[in-house]
Amino acid sequence: MDRASTAMNLLAEIRSSGRIERAEWIRVRGLVQGVGFRPTVWRLAQRHGLRGWVANDERGVSIRVCGLEHELERFVRALVDEAPSLARVEHIERERAELLPADAAFVIAPSRFAAGEARTEVASDVATCADCLLEVFDSGARRYRYPFTNCTHCGPRLSIIAALPYDRVATTMRSFAMCEQCEREYDDPSDRRFHAQPIACPACGPRVWLEHRDGTPLNTSALDAVDAAAELIRTGHIVAIKGLGGFQLACDAGDQIAVSRLRRSKHRERKPFALMARDVEMLRRYCDVGAQEEVLLRSAAAPIVIMQRTPDADVAASVAPGITTLGAMLPNTPLHHLLLRNLERPIVLTSGNLSDEPQCIANEEARAKLAKIADYFLVHDRDIERRVDDSVQRVVAGAPRMLRRARGYAPAQLPLPPGFANAPTILAMGADLKNSFCLIRDGEAIVSHHIGDLADASTHADYARSIYDYLRLFEGRPAGIAIDLHPEYRSAKHGRELAEDRGLPLAGVQHHHAHIAACMAENDIALNEVPVLGVALDGLGFGDDGNLWGGEFLLTDYVYCNRVATFKPVPMLGGEQAIRQPWRSTYAHLVAAMGWQRFTEEYGQLELHAFLRDKPLAALDSMLAAGVNCPPASSCGRLFDAVAAAAGVCREQALYEGQAAIEFEALADCATLDQEDARIAYAFELTATALPAIDAAPMWHELLADLQRSTPVPVISARFHKGLAIALVRVIERLRSVTSFDTVALSGGVWQNSVLLEQVLQRLAGCGLRVLTHRQVPSHDGGLALGQAVVAAARALKVRH
Numbered sequence: 001m002d003r004a005s006t007a008m009n010l011l012a013e014i015r016s017s018g019r020i021e022r023a024e025w026i027r028v029r030g031l032v033q034g035v036g037f038r039p040t041v042w043r044l045a046q047r048h049g050l051r052g053w054v055a056n057d058e059r060g061v062s063i064r065v066c067g068l069e070h071e072l073e074r075f076v077r078a079l080v081d082e083a084p085s086l087a088r089v090e091h092i093e094r095e096r097a098e099l100l101p102a103d104a105a106f107v108i109a110p111s112r113f114a115a116g117e118a119r120t121e122v123a124s125d126v127a128t129c130a131d132c133l134l135e136v137f138d139s140g141a142r143r144y145r146y147p148f149t150n151c152t153h154c155g156p157r158l159s160i161i162a163a164l165p166y167d168r169v170a171t172t173m174r175s176f177a178m179c180e181q182c183e184r185e186y187d188d189p190s191d192r193r194f195h196a197q198p199i200a201c202p203a204c205g206p207r208v209w210l211e212h213r214d215g216t217p218l219n220t221s222a223l224d225a226v227d228a229a230a231e232l233i234r235t236g237h238i239v240a241i242k243g244l245g246g247f248q249l250a251c252d253a254g255d256q257i258a259v260s261r262l263r264r265s266k267h268r269e270r271k272p273f274a275l276m277a278r279d280v281e282m283l284r285r286y287c288d289v290g291a292q293e294e295v296l297l298r299s300a301a302a303p304i305v306i307m308q309r310t311p312d313a314d315v316a317a318s319v320a321p322g323i324t325t326l327g328a329m330l331p332n333t334p335l336h337h338l339l340l341r342n343l344e345r346p347i348v349l350t351s352g353n354l355s356d357e358p359q360c361i362a363n364e365e366a367r368a369k370l371a372k373i374a375d376y377f378l379v380h381d382r383d384i385e386r387r388v389d390d391s392v393q394r395v396v397a398g399a400p401r402m403l404r405r406a407r408g409y410a411p412a413q414l415p416l417p418p419g420f421a422n423a424p425t426i427l428a429m430g431a432d433l434k435n436s437f438c439l440i441r442d443g444e445a446i447v448s449h450h451i452g453d454l455a456d457a458s459t460h461a462d463y464a465r466s467i468y469d470y471l472r473l474f475e476g477r478p479a480g481i482a483i484d485l486h487p488e489y490r491s492a493k494h495g496r497e498l499a500e501d502r503g504l505p506l507a508g509v510q511h512h513h514a515h516i517a518a519c520m521a522e523n524d525i526a527l528n529e530v531p532v533l534g535v536a537l538d539g540l541g542f543g544d545d546g547n548l549w550g551g552e553f554l555l556t557d558y559v560y561c562n563r564v565a566t567f568k569p570v571p572m573l574g575g576e577q578a579i580r581q582p583w584r585s586t587y588a589h590l591v592a593a594m595g596w597q598r599f600t601e602e603y604g605q606l607e608l609h610a611f612l613r614d615k616p617l618a619a620l621d622s623m624l625a626a627g628v629n630c631p632p633a634s635s636c637g638r639l640f641d642a643v644a645a646a647a648g649v650c651r652e653q654a655l656y657e658g659q660a661a662i663e664f665e666a667l668a669d670c671a672t673l674d675q676e677d678a679r680i681a682y683a684f685e686l687t688a689t690a691l692p693a694i695d696a697a698p699m700w701h702e703l704l705a706d707l708q709r710s711t712p713v714p715v716i717s718a719r720f721h722k723g724l725a726i727a728l729v730r731v732i733e734r735l736r737s738v739t740s741f742d743t744v745a746l747s748g749g750v751w752q753n754s755v756l757l758e759q760v761l762q763r764l765a766g767c768g769l770r771v772l773t774h775r776q777v778p779s780h781d782g783g784l785a786l787g788q789a790v791v792a793a794a795r796a797l798k799v800r801h
Contacts, residue, residue, distance in 0.1 A: 035084050050066065127332040128333060159245040240377045249262060265373040275348060279330065322650070400775060426481070435463060447777055551635060587615070
């Protein structure tokens with residue numbers, strides 16, 4: 001046998017015995033830093049007898065590994081199958097490398113961040129894990145009752161990170177030197193606290209104390225401060241608590257006097273408060289906790305979950321006036337677990353701010369701004385780098401829907417659909433209400449945490465700081481800026497300033513095109529897919545024609561948007577005043593539908609007529625005649641305001657955005673929705689004009705006739721919701737008969753209405769259409785920036801080609 005044959009036979013024998021070795025460079029991308037991924041890699045390497053090293057770098061985790069071929073293959077599979085619970089492996093790259101010495105070990109190496117762009121993810125703040133919670137309540141444990149207990153599987157992330165790489169020196173924990181025991185845990189790859197950057201214990205970590213509103217500390221030990229705060233809440237006091245992402249205001253949810261005082265002091269007249277309960281079992285006494293709601297409540301994100309209130313829920317009437325749901329969450333830090341453990345009722349837990357201002361994050365700021373609200377302060381000395389509000393979700397039509405994307409979810413990156421891999425880096429500025437902004441790069445979208453309403457100067461300042469912060473943290477270098485078309489949007493003005501300062505191209509994206517594009521993107525609709533029919537329903541958005549839109553049917557892809565139907569425009573009497581005073585929309589709609597004289601002749605005996613008659617109708621009619629300060633708007637949101645106010649719901653003044661629609665939805669009678677003949681639902685008609693429009697005139701006659709018959713308001717609400725759903729589906733079917741599409745995308749703030757969404761989805765179920773809805777980002781303006789970003793990116797890609 002010749003030498004070559006001998007070598008081949010020997011190689012075959014080695015392969016068959018599984019003794020052949022291979023070495024590789026492996027790069028893992030995704031959410032793999034700050035989540036215990038490196039110690040997992042170390043343990044897997046030990047199990048499979050491999051040698052080499054693992055390290056964080058600017059693009060994720062890099063691994064140099066060497067060992068038997070079949071063990072290396074099992075190791076790579078396990079990187080995905082056995083990744084830590086908080087990790088998300090999105091991509092693994094493999095490349096052959098030189099063999100390592102046979103006596104080499106496998107070690108965890110220091111972070112290898114090179115100068116240049118960071119391409120890894122920043123993890124979200126995560127609720128306390130079960131293992132840490134056991135320690136907190138174990139009297140024999142070193143961290144017994146320690147409010148800052150955490151490990152690699154839980155604790156603060158986004159709220160404490162100042163820079164990448166995610167190492168302790170780049171967090172607000174840098175001022176706390178680890179004790180010998182914590183350092184031993186931190187350095188041990190087999191310990192679940194290996195490289196847990198916020199690691200701490202009572203001997204070396206942050207401390208908590210209780211003080212009076214005047215700043216005087218109360219004479220309690222650190223262990224007793226939380227129990228004392230709980231007792232203060234139980235006895236009717238309001239306590240400001242420094243939480244994970246900012247200060248919160250707490251009181252007993254069953255104490256009407258305390259809740260009402262909190263409302264008055266905070267200047268939050270009617271908007272619902274959120275609750276926090278000790279556990280799911282306690283929550284069941286107050287809310288209808290379904291299986292999906294329980295999963296959300298117990299998840300690592302631990303959001304506020306909107307649930308139906310139980311009939312005998314023992315909460316103060318002013319917790320959530322005018323609605324039948326409660327927003328509730330479980331404790332998400334050891335401090336909150338300790339606070340709630342001895343309380344027999346949930347607490348109100350709301351943002352530590354005056355209404356519409358940003359949440360306080362610094363101790364001195366909180367003392368200055370909250371001293372007139374809170375009686376006592378439960379504070380600590382771990383700084384908060386970044387304000388992060390609570391996330392809010394609701395299960396609608398069998399799926400969780402994101403209403404506010406913040407703690408636990410932001411800034412987790414969203415993969416963009418096929419076709420966007422080579423898109424340029426785009427910064428999208430979002431809207432003015434419920435603002436969030438978005439940075440896309442490398443085929444992924446980073447949607448910021450919830451910022452808020454930019455009309456408040458301090459919120460706008462926080463918005464500008466957060467944009468700068470994200471660009472620095474993620475080393476983002478935008479190649480373009482995307483903004484809304486509205487000339488007065490503060491977000492658009494800021495975008496124009498940024499584009500001018502940096503010499504960047506500016507892309508204006510129509511408001512409702514952005515809504516539909518966001519829905520398409522989160523549902524993974526490819527860049528080159530055929531257009532979808534978008535149904536965008538919201539309050540207001542600036543249209544391509546310079547008018548105010550808000551009820552639109554759009555044949556759209558990521559680049560183009562064609563308006564194919566709409567709602568019949570109705571003037572907004574007084575402009576923005578119409579948003580704050582719903583009766584103005586009622587009057588405008590009645591005049592548009594039948595005129596005041598006919599309304600008086602046919603429905604003059606109604607209480608609604610008497611109410612409107614006392615308003616300054618002559619001045620309003622003069623405005624209408626002259627076309628002054630009454631812009632026409634095809635707004636579905638204003639239609640909801642008008643109908644709710646006509647029925648006597650939130651008629652005089654709306655104290656928060658969408659109040660009329662929210663309270664009107666809450667009243668809808670389930671039996672009417674489910675059992676009453678659809679022919680009794682209020683009728684709408686579609687005009688046969690060049691641009692078909694939904695006309696509400698027939699609906700108004702039927703609604704007013706019901707008011708004459710003293711029909712209960714819950715029945716009126718149900719007939720309106722059902723009738724509008726029927727009208728929307730008929731328009732979709734009409735358009736499908738003359739236009740080619742097989743997908744419908746539903747977006748805009750009105751789709752937060754669970755009754756309307758469920759009614760429409762039920763009716764579309766048998767139409768043979770694919771229906772896209774929001775789950776990962778809000779359907780309202782909080783998701784707008786994602787749509788702006790993908791539209792701007794798609795246009796840039798089209799120009800390149």
